[in-house]
Amino acid sequence: DQQVKQNSPSLSVQEGRISILNCDYTNSMFDYFLWYKKYPAEGPTFLISISSIKDKNEDGRFTVFLNKSAKHLSLHIVPSQPGDSAVYFCAASRGGADGLTFGKGTHLIIQP
Amino acid sequence: KAGVTQTPRYLIKTRGQQVTLSCSPISGHRSVSWYQQTPGQGLQFLFEYFSETQRNKGNFPGRFSGRQFSNSRSEMNVSTLELGDSALYLCASSLWSGVATDTQYFGPGTRLTVL
Numbered sequence: 464d465q466q467v468k469q470n471s472p473s474l475s476v477q478e479g480r481i482s483i484l485n486c487d488y489t490n491s492m493f494d495y496f497l498w499y500k501k502y503p504a505e506g507p508t509f510l511i512s513i514s515s516i517k518d519k520n521e522d523g524r525f526t527v528f529l530n531k532s533a534k535h536l537s538l539h540i541v542p543s544q545p546g547d548s549a550v551y552f553c554a555a556s557r558g559g560a561d562g563l564t565f566g567k568g569t570h571l572i573i574q575p
Numbered sequence: 576k577a578g579v580t581q582t583p584r585y586l587i588k589t590r591g592q593q594v595t596l597s598c599s600p601i602s603g604h605r606s607v608s609w610y611q612q613t614p615g616q617g618l619q620f621l622f623e624y625f626s627e628t629q630r631n632k633g634n635f636p637g638r639f640s641g642r643q644f645s646n647s648r649s650e651m652n653v654s655t656l657e658l659g660d661s662a663l664y665l666c667a668s669s670l671w672s673g674v675a676t677d678t679q680y681f682g683p684g685t686r687l688t689v690l
Contacts, residue, residue: 495675506579506665506681507618514676552618556675561631562608562620563679 466490467555469566477574482540484569486553489534493555497563498527498538501550510551511538540571548573577602579668579682587688593654596685600647600668606630607649608679609641612663621664624649625672653687661689 468487476482484498494515499507513520513527513536520527526539540547553566580599588594600607608631609621620633624643641651647668653660663686667679 497678499681504683506667506683509678509680512676512678554618558673558675562610562623562633563618564620565610565618567617 464489465567466493467553467564467566469551469553469569471569472567473570473572475572475574476543478545479542482538482543482547482571482573484538484540484551484553484571486536486538486566487534488536488555490555490557490564491534492557493564494558495556496527496529496536497554497556498525499552499554499565500547501552501568507552543571543573545573545575547571579666579680581664581666581682581685583685584683585686585688587690588656589690590656590658592656593652594656594687595650595652596664596666596687598649598651598666598668598682600649600666601680604668604670604680605647606669606672606677607643607647608667608669609649609651610665610667611635612665612684613661618665621651623672630672656689658689660687662687 497512498510501507529536550568552568554563606625608623612618623631643649663684665684667681669677669679
């Protein structure tokens, strides 16, 4: 049973536009959420995180929104750049008690 | 500061063999977690070690084991390899254990192919 779901395996966005990546979770015990970015032949790189006590966290071009009632989070990238082309993983944590639970990833392709 | 390093980067084994993978965490990091990435299941948590003790374990059979040394370096072992064990094995390090806000930094992974 997948507790963290990324329903879009891939997403294509034009350079300069906004990229929105979505993630849903089912376990209400999750209280910390993260986004990782992964290039081929490299390990995932931490991008941004959000605690369940917040509904928004911003870091430069990246903003994560959390809707606890809908058990949904999204990552916004504005403006999208060619270097943003990668696989993005949504991950969740239960207060650090267990390892991270990951979604299966969304392959973001930024088109020139 | 050097990142997380994993050796070897690529490995080919046959069914029934056993394999040992190594991970060196970022200097000063005491927690090491292992994950398995496959196309079908995605990234799944294997186990975490902190101060040479296994702190958490994912839902994997006992053929998967690990250990951590006093310098925080960690090894994972898979015995009696099966075809389904073919995967990318990722190691991640963090300063502490059990702190959600403590970022996990990943190594490049070891690509294991079981023939």
